[in-house]
Amino acid sequence: MRYEEEILIIRSYDGQSADRARVEDLERRCEVGPSERVFLFTDTMGDPICRIRNSPLYKMLVAEVDNQLVGVIQGSIKVVTVHQAPKDRAKVGYVLGLRVAQSFRRRGIGYNLVRRLEEWFVANDVDYAYMATEKDNEASVKLFINKLGYTNFRVPAILVNPVKHYRPYHLPSNIQISSLKVDVAEFLYRKFMASTEFFPHDIDHVLKHKLSLGSWVAYYKDDDATTPKFETNGGKSEMVIPKCWAMLSVWNSGEVFKLRLGKAPLSCLIYTESSKVIDKIFPCLKLPSIPDFYEPFGFYFMYGVHREGKGMGTRKLVKALCQYVHNMAAAARDCKVIVTEIGGEDSLRDEIPHWKLLSCPEDLWCIKALKKEARNSLHELTKTPPTTRPALFVDPREV
Numbered sequence: 566m567r568y569e570e571e572i573l574i575i576r577s578y579d580g581q582s583a584d585r586a587r588v589e590d591l592e593r594r595c596e597v598g599p600s601e602r603v604f605l606f607t608d609t610m611g612d613p614i615c616r617i618r619n620s621p622l623y624k625m626l627v628a629e630v631d632n633q634l635v636g637v638i639q640g641s642i643k644v645v646t647v648h649q650a651p652k653d654r655a656k657v658g659y660v661l662g663l664r665v666a667q668s669f670r671r672r673g674i675g676y677n678l679v680r681r682l683e684e685w686f687v688a689n690d691v692d693y694a695y696m697a698t699e700k701d702n703e704a705s706v707k708l709f710i711n712k713l714g715y716t717n718f719r720v721p722a723i724l725v726n727p728v729k730h731y732r733p734y735h736l737p738s739n740i741q742i743s744s745l746k747v748d749v750a751e752f753l754y755r756k757f758m759a760s761t762e763f764f765p766h767d768i769d770h771v772l773k774h775k776l777s778l779g780s781w782v783a784y785y786k787d788d789d790a791t792t793p794k795f796e797t798n799g800g801k802s803e804m805v806i807p808k809c810w811a812m813l814s815v816w817n818s819g820e821v822f823k824l825r826l827g828k829a830p831l832s833c834l835i836y837t838e839s840s841k842v843i844d845k846i847f848p849c850l851k852l853p854s855i856p857d858f859y860e861p862f863g864f865y866f867m868y869g870v871h872r873e874g875k876g877m878g879t880r881k882l883v884k885a886l887c888q889y890v891h892n893m894a895a896a897a898r899d900c901k902v903i904v905t906e907i908g909g910e911d912s913l914r915d916e917i918p919h920w921k922l923l924s925c926p927e928d929l930w931c932i933k934a935l936k937k938e939a940r941n942s943l944h945e946l947t948k949t950p951p952t953t954r955p956a957l958f959v960d961p962r963e964v
Contacts, residue, residue, distance in 0.1 A: 571630045573674060575681050578614065578625035578637070587634040588613040588627065595664045608823040608861045615821045616662060617641045619774060619962045621767060624685055628665075628674050635669040638662060638678040641963065642689055646764040654766060655939070658686035659963050660696040663705075675708055683935065692939040693932050700927040715931035716947045719762075720909040721957055723928050724919035725902050726887070730895045734888035737881065741794075742783045742889050745812070747772045749795055750780035750869075752804075753812060758871055762908075764958040771868075771962065776817050780869070781889060783882040784810040809874030811882035815890055816961035819863015819900055826858035858901065865894050867905040868961045870913055883916040891918075904964070908957035 578584055592607055609615050617623035620641035628636035639662035647655040660682060665674050686694050695718060698705040709715040736742065745753070751769050758764055765771060772780065782795055784807040794805050867890060872879040887903070894900040902923065907913050909927065932947065934940040 573677060574629040575626055575677060576629070578627050580614075584627065584634070585611070585613055588625075588637055591634060591637060591664055591666060594666065606825045608825060610822060612822075613637075614639065616963070619776065619821075620659075621770075622689065624682070625662075626678055626681055628678055630669060630674075633666075636663075636665040636674045636678055638664075638675075638682050640682045640685065642686065642691055643960070644766045645960075646760060646762060646766070646958075647693070648760075648762060653760070655692040656690060657763075658683075658689075658691040658694045658935075660694055661963065663696075670704075676712055679708070679713055683933075687935055691935055693934055693943075695930060695932040697928055697930050699925065700929040702929075706929070709931050713933065715933045716943065717929065718932040718947055719930040719957060720927045721906050721930065721959065722909050722911075722914050723904065723906045723925040724914060724917050725904050725923035725925075726891065726917075726919045727923065728891060728894045728901050728903060733892040733895050736888055736892075737885055739786055740783055740882060740885045741786050742781055742885060743795065745780040745782055745795060746797075747780075749797060749804075750812070750814065752797075753782075753795075754869055754871075757873065758869065758956075758958060761956045761958045763960070765960050771960065772814065774962075776820055777961070778815040778817050778865070778893070780812060780814040781886060782810060782812040783886045783889075785878070785882075806873075809878045809882065811870075811872035811879055811886055813867050813870040813883075813886050813890070814961075815893070816866040816868055816964070817863070817900075818866045818904070818961070818964050819897075823861035823863055823899075824858075825861045861899075862901040863897070863899045864902045864904050865890060865897075865900055866961045866964050867903060867917075868959060870905060870907065870917065872913075872916075880916045883913065884918065887918050906957075906959040906964075911956050913956075 578588065589609060589611070592609060592613065612618070614623065614625050617625070617639045620643060622642040623640065625637060625639045627634055638660065641659045641661075642656060644654055644656050646653055647657070660679060663675055663678060683694055696709060696715065698709070700720065710717070747769075750772050754768050771777060784794060792805055794807060797804055867887070870883065872883055890903055894903055905917060906928065907917070932943070934943045
């Protein structure tokens with residue numbers, strides 16, 4: 566067949582206008598998301614490497630056949646918490662943004678792009694490569710697991726909540742929500758989440774980044790209002806921390822790239838329009854409504870969601886924080902959804918408001934050891950029983 570005679574060239578993305586235009590065109594032609602739910606198209610706003618540009622180390626590769634750009638892949642490298650003996654941190658390489666033009670699929674282009682990216686990982690002393698895909702993306706699962714030797718690692722949940730720009734939430738009067746200074750947020754994350762799987766060891770850079778809109782903490786108001794909470798006047802070791810509290814941070818992903826709905830089930834379209842009408846006429850019903858997703862839109866990503874305490878008290882604190890973020894998003898011009906991603910076994914998934922029609926309950930993460938010593942620890946990482954798996958920290962730079 567003719568394609569067997571074609572020469573495949575894989576090289577680094579050069580960032581010039583010709584490459585940029587061709588990569589953007591390929592992105593526009595490639596859908597994201599399982600076909601039975603929706604197709605989402607990405608708008609990189611003239612910057613094809615926008616999803617990796619904020620990572621400590623990154624690379625994009627392009628594939629060409631007969632001078633046609635037919636495939637792309639991106640990768641980033643960072644140091645994270647990984648529960649392996651004898652150390653608790655590892656250098657990981659994230660594989661993302663694999664796209665192959667539809668007429669050139671099933672020719673080994675995706676396989677060769679991944680292999681070349683793995684070579685770059687190895688050259689940079691990476692312990693593990695990992696990737697994320699929809700659990701029902703059969704082609705992606707076959708490529709990474711069956712052909713490239715990746716192993717199922719975690720099945721986190723992507724939770725999506727639509728933003729109602731015309732009706733903000735009324736926050737509980739007995740809950741205090743306060744903004745945290747960057748150094749305080751960093752202290753709390755390192756104290757309470759440093760052992761979380763895939764916790765980024767450069768969390769300070771994440772929190773200080775211009776796309777990070779801030780961090781907030783919620784706790785119950787009490788009679789001792791004279792004692793300031795989460796302040797560091799006397800040093801962090803003397804910080805007053807309530808027994809029951811919750812925190813999160815927000816990343817403005819809409820400043821990186823936009824999304825647009827390309828296809829949706831008829832039932833979704835009908836519900837979208839009818840729910841808007843019903844919600845405006847009968848707001849007391851509190852019927853979830855979907856914004857118009859057919860024009861490019863931005864979104865906020867909530868990361869580092871954490872709570873301390875027991876019982877229903879923490880649930881209400883997490884919910885109040887999510888409502889606070891919703892009201893922030895409602896004030897933004899083009900933010901139409903709020904997204905977060907948590908471990909599939911994490912009880913937080915029941916505490917964070919989301920709409921099932923837009924959410925993905927099983928986002929498959931796969932991992933591959935690139936060093937001999939890492940291979941010895943891979944069984945420990947992938948065979949941990951669900952009930953004992955630690956929480957998962959999803960880096961907003963890789964959304």
